[in-house]
Amino acid sequence: MPSPRRNAEGRPLAACAPSSSGSPAHGGGGGGRFEFQSLLSSRAPGADPTCARLRASESPVHRRGSFPLAGAGSSPALPPPLPEEDRMDLNPSFLGIALRSLLAIDLWLSKKLGVCAGESSSWGSVRPLMKLLEISGHGIPWLLGTLYCLSRSDSCAGREVLMNLLFSLLLDLLLVALIKGLVRRRRPAHNQMDMFFTLSVDKYSFPSGHATRAALVSRFILNHLVLAIPLRVLVVLWAFILGLSRVMLGRHNVTDVAFGFFLGYMQYSIVDYCWLSPHNAPVLFVLWNQQ
Numbered sequence: 001m002p003s004p005r006r007n008a009e010g011r012p013l014a015a016c017a018p019s020s021s022g023s024p025a026h027g028g029g030g031g032g033r034f035e036f037q038s039l040l041s042s043r044a045p046g047a048d049p050t051c052a053r054l055r056a057s058e059s060p061v062h063r064r065g066s067f068p069l070a071g072a073g074s075s076p077a078l079p080p081p082l083p084e085e086d087r088m089d090l091n092p093s094f095l096g097i098a099l100r101s102l103l104a105i106d107l108w109l110s111k112k113l114g115v116c117a118g119e120s121s122s123w124g125s126v127r128p129l130m131k132l133l134e135i136s137g138h139g140i141p142w143l144l145g146t147l148y149c150l151s152r153s154d155s156c157a158g159r160e161v162l163m164n165l166l167f168s169l170l171l172d173l174l175l176v177a178l179i180k181g182l183v184r185r186r187r188p189a190h191n192q193m194d195m196f197f198t199l200s201v202d203k204y205s206f207p208s209g210h211a212t213r214a215a216l217v218s219r220f221i222l223n224h225l226v227l228a229i230p231l232r233v234l235v236v237l238w239a240f241i242l243g244l245s246r247v248m249l250g251r252h253n254v255t256d257v258a259f260g261f262f263l264g265y266m267q268y269s270i271v272d273y274c275w276l277s278p279h280n281a282p283v284l285f286v287l288w289n290q291q
């Protein structure tokens, strides 16, 4: 009985090319079925690049018994190595499986929750309300509102808080644009791209800019405005419902919003750490006072 071929690390190779005589795939044997002696570690591409991974279209599922080999009897002509994106990893890590499962759950849940994604959706009648909520967390009203309040503020303390809110909003826009541009996750297929004033990176969905802003601004408000308890609860509710509405509108997947909340929360910690004051950023305050 022939022992399985092994790669450089001593791991058995997947026998996608037929082994020695007797294999049904070799020389037109009757069954036409490939036998995988074992899964190959994807970290040994040099050992046998054509066997290490299979192209999906050439896997036995797709082409039973029709592996493209040179004619029977001649030595097997190995196809050229496949480009990385055409390869199928036969031995995904535990982390890979966990991530893929999370992604599948995310897509399934997001589709289920996208009940306002269109006028004809099951909750289509609530869509206008969700879009109103969308505007309440949009960057433009927050930026314009902060600039307006800054121009009207006549106390030093007020100006300091507003200056930092402005800095938070700009930092948020920058970080979200950066991550969206790096990750480039497409928005859900059921989303209608009818958002008010978007930037070019807003065709991507990870993370949700509304969720980051909601978390950042609400944490900011709770820390710097003296509010009665019912109002504090309202601020938290607004942030939560705004995040949920992103998924209901079909704009985002659940993970976009969850990460957005996390990022916004962390952004506030950055802002708090780098808090701008007339002591550490006198130029900013002097310049503004001269306006």
Ligand SMILES: CC(C)=CCC/C(C)=C/COP(=O)(O)O
Residues within 6 Å of the ligand: 138, 139, 140, 143, 173, 195, 196, 197, 198, 199, 202, 204, 205, 207, 208, 209, 210, 211, 246, 251
């Ligand atoms: C142009 C400015 C100042 C802000 C863009 C705000 C915007 C459209 C963000 C996208 O949010 P989602 O990622 O939640 O869809």
